[in-house]
Amino acid sequence: EAKLKLFGVQDDLKLSLNAIQVLRERYLLKDQEGNPVETPRQMMERVANAIAQIDASYGEDPEVSYQEFLKTLMALDFLPNSPTLMNAGCPGGQLAACFVLPVEDSLDAIFEALKNMALIHKSGGGTGFSFSRLRPRGDRVSSTGGRASGPVSFMRIFDTATDVVKQGGKRRGANMGILRFNHPDILEFIQAKKKGGEFENFNFSVAITDQEMEAVRKNEKIPLINPRDGRVWREVSATEIFNVICESAWSSGEPGCIFIDEINRKHPLKALGAIEATNPCGEVPLLPFESCNLGSINLAHMVTEGKIDYAKLGETVRVAVHFLDNVIDANYHPLPETERMAKANRKIGLGVMGFADLLVKIGVPYYSQQALKIAEEIMQYIMLQARKTSLELASRRGTFPNLEKSTWYTQNLPLRNATLTSIAPTGSISIIAGCSSGIEPYFALSFRRYVLENTELIEVNPLLEEYLKGLKLSQKDWERILAQGTLQGIEQIPQKVKDLFRTALEIPPEFQVKVQAAFQKYVDNAVSKTINLPQNASLEEVKKVFFLAHETHCKGITVFRQGSRSRQAIYPGLLS
Ligand code: CDP
Numbered sequence: 363e364a365k366l367k368l369f370g371v372q373d374d375l376k377l378s379l380n381a382i383q384v385l386r387e388r389y390l391l392k393d394q395e396g397n398p399v400e401t402p403r404q405m406m407e408r409v410a411n412a413i414a415q416i417d418a419s420y421g422e423d424p425e426v427s428y429q430e431f432l433k434t435l436m437a438l439d440f441l442p443n444s445p446t447l448m449n450a451g452c453p454g455g456q457l458a459a460c461f462v463l464p465v466e467d468s469l470d471a472i473f474e475a476l477k478n479m480a481l482i483h484k485s486g487g488g489t490g491f492s493f494s495r496l497r498p499r500g501d502r503v504s505s506t507g508g509r510a511s512g513p514v515s516f517m518r519i520f521d522t523a524t525d526v527v528k529q530g531g532k533r534r535g536a537n538m539g540i541l542r543f544n545h546p547d548i549l550e551f552i553q554a555k556k557k558g559g560e561f562e563n564f565n566f567s568v569a570i571t572d573q574e575m576e577a578v579r580k581n582e583k584i585p586l587i588n589p590r591d592g593r594v595w596r597e598v599s600a601t602e603i604f605n606v607i608c609e610s611a612w613s614s615g616e617p618g619c620i621f622i623d624e625i626n627r628k629h630p631l632k633a634l635g636a637i638e639a640t641n642p643c644g645e646v647p648l649l650p651f652e653s654c655n656l657g658s659i660n661l662a663h664m665v666t667e668g669k670i671d672y673a674k675l676g677e678t679v680r681v682a683v684h685f686l687d688n689v690i691d692a693n694y695h696p697l698p699e700t701e702r703m704a705k706a707n708r709k710i711g712l713g714v715m716g717f718a719d720l721l722v723k724i725g726v727p728y729y730s731q732q733a734l735k736i737a738e739e740i741m742q743y744i745m746l747q748a749r750k751t752s753l754e755l756a757s758r759r760g761t762f763p764n765l766e767k768s769t770w771y772t773q774n775l776p777l778r779n780a781t782l783t784s785i786a787p788t789g790s791i792s793i794i795a796g797c798s799s800g801i802e803p804y805f806a807l808s809f810r811r812y813v814l815e816n817t818e819l820i821e822v823n824p825l826l827e828e829y830l831k832g833l834k835l836s837q838k839d840w841e842r843i844l845a846q847g848t849l850q851g852i853e854q855i856p857q858k859v860k861d862l863f864r865t866a867l868e869i870p871p872e873f874q875v876k877v878q879a880a881f882q883k884y885v886d887n888a889v890s891k892t893i894n895l896p897q898n899a900s901l902e903e904v905k906k907v908f909f910l911a912h913e914t915h916c917k918g919i920t921v922f923r924q925g926s927r928s929r930q931a932i933y934p935g936l937l938s
Pocket of ligand 1: 442443529645
């Protein structure tokens, strides 16, 4: 009732206030005046129906799938990425979240990429680019006799165009900009976001090889190479560049690193070329013009009587993989090239959200060896079940067309999908599902979040109350918990409960890397995780985290030191 009054939306799925507000702003279909014309349940029906219909084209019965999809979505056991929720069943609906576009070293190619980016953003997708092929600033332009502007200048145009083209009219576009560690303009790139006010639609990542990491460790010199002619531009100290990356990451959270050799070692489609870029949040390395549609299982719902419910998890994986495979066919692509690639490789990215919630529900602290073990166990199970379903789908519908060019072929795995798993940040869909995001620990037990324009969302951990109920806390204690967003300093709360509700800033960064590595072990694509550091973390700490991520076979790394940006998307506690 209150929700109907507040937001004009009938809550027929028993969602949280924030979920209703986010759905109202961005997901529910609206009439010309901007009033919602569907309820949350009707949205799920629209999505389940549009995706189930694909079964008919394979001679299967869509009605059975419709019921399975609808049940799973309505229970919030699994949600697809935002574009699928927003656009499925709508004419021309684009359903994938992630794209990578090539940028070649010519004006023609650069502006072609820019146009393609605009079309993808308009359709609701995010884009990743490697700018490593562009000649450096000051290099020769033979046709005009002039001097080149360099990758960072061109990126500025992509950033501005992103500002102008809103993603499907619903959110601003997201981009990943990548430059190779040995590009002559690397220092300019690393520091481009430092002064702020620019590139707010970009995440920056440096692509670094194993050999370069080794040169950093040994304090060796490396040549910077002009990609236009392959000649050495100048020699620099690898350690110095690495230090500038870490200093910049310490002071502004950017750039991150992607470990490009690890990505290519695990790349199943090597015959089609090497991977140079990832999508905006890093969880999907892709070839030029590839895209990926994502979906996440809500692990908070995979617990029965204090234990992980593997039967339910397995069944949810089966439904989710079937669903995501259908999305590839239901998708309307903004570019013919992306359609061709999506249908040739049929990549999907099934992941998880609510991992922190699951741990609380089974009574295991996030910061514990056991949590690492559980992370591996769950993800291995999901990977195996996903493969099983993909093999079954292939036996009915055929393998992905490029199977014979993939490493799966040599392993004798006739899969339907070139990749199956990926761990997304689930920034919006975890709000809809009312669970913790991705595989992150709780950022805080109460916090303010700014994901909608001009709207502050206040959240208090929904599991906390249950644990604190019996403790007879004073009004003052409660106020303190809500104000600071942690249980620190509240004497009455037993250590066991404090351990269960430890927040990101109370968990050592190295341990957070280990959680990322544990999931990565069983993920085909990559894992999105922010390594949260307290405000007083040192530069050395940041370096350690980068090295550890590389050593433990992560595919990339992003750190965020509390307070290092003038504006954050999320703040702990309810005090400003
Ligand atoms: O929760 P939701 O499905 O909205 O997205 P997410 O898991 O936070 O992000 C998954 C991917 O969606 C990102 O890596 C981007 O590729 C894309 N994305 C985007 O294009 N624009 C945004 N504003 C947020 C995410």
